[in-house]
Amino acid sequence: MTKYHLTSAARLGLGTALATACLTGAAWAEADLEAARAIVEAHSVLPSFEAPGAPFDAASCMAGKRILSIPTSSAIPFVSGIEEGMVAAAEEVGFEVRTWQNQGQPTQWVQGIEYAISNGYDAVDLMAGIDPNALAPQVAAAKDAGLKVFASHHRDVTDETAEPNVDVSLPLSFSRVGEIIAAWIVTKTEGDANVLVIGSDDVPPSQPYWKSFEAKLAELCPDCKATYYNVPVAEWATKIQTTTQSALLQDPSINYLFPIYDSMSQFMLPARAITGRMDLPIASFNGTPFIIDMIRNGDVEMDVGESLGWIARSSLDAYMRDLCEVGDVPDELYIPFYIFDAANAETAGVPAELDKGYGDAHVGGFRALWGLE
Structure with a gap:
């Protein structure tokens, strides 16, 4: 390997050039x-709530409907927290969201879709990282059986990958x-x-x-x-x-x-x-x-x-709009981002808790949007 050494004169010239660049702004912006x-x-x-669509009577149009939600892995606390939020919000509206428990194995995701088809669910949801294209045969089978297919929190909004047979796709703005x-x-x-x-x-x-x-x-x-x-x-x-x-x-x-x-x-x-x-x-x-x-x-x-409760309700809002055919179905998750640092970390709890510290504007906001209050 050849090594290069600067002479004293060269170093002086380089130093002068760098100093001149600093003064004139030629080298650094x-x-x-x-x-x-x-x-x-x-x-x-703290995030404020902005309705992602027009109000609708969710309780009436969702009565008797069932969604099977398949998370990327039930072992991930972040993902299981979203699932818990969806189940709870669905109970408020008056219909069923069931979580398909799994350990992140693709074969388990396949089994979940097959279970939804054979047990007469209205829709299947692929949540938080499952690529619908990786399960194309099963997704197609669900569609052929009359189920809606949803996917959420699985890609960035700039990703324009086609997702055939997916009724609602909700990317996140990573x-x-x-x-x-x-x-x-x-x-x-x-x-x-x-x-x-x-x-x-x-x-x-x-x-x-x-x-x-x-x-x-x-x-x-x-x-x-x-x-x-x-x-x-x-x-x-x-x-x-x-x-x-x-x-x-x-x-x-x-x-x-x-x-x-x-x-x-x-x-x-x-x-x-x-x-x-x-x-x-x-x-x-x-x-x-x-x-x-x-x-x-x-x-x-x-x-x-990102509030897990907000993710859950934003996902559910879009799914219900599609199932109820009320229009205004969003094309991405409505999730405000909030910075935690030393000044506000304690608002998340001591120790910190899932979905705490974001305020509760989304709870009342979505309930009003769904006609629950």
């Missing part, structure tokens, strides 16, 4: 801190989350960010989410830097720590950690300790309770949360 702060502030206030976190990091580093990003490309929204973060970071702070590493979900426990540790040793100038799903954070903490970088802040997304506890304890700086 100033970060737009005002725009970044505006995005952060907009997501630091890309908006990427923009919020980019704005937070630019704000907190005052336009001097070098971010280590850990993602999982086997989760469909991961790339749109990462790309939106990267684009917004470049827009708000042209001289900020972000480096992305892919760690598949099955390898989180074994590879996130070593990947983080290696990256920190290779680039000591890294000053922010961004695991794109907040449960990844727990595997980054040992790498911070081993490399002597406990000062490195962490920002992420999901609002998982134990991560909000980490915010309260000072181990994580920020988490963008």
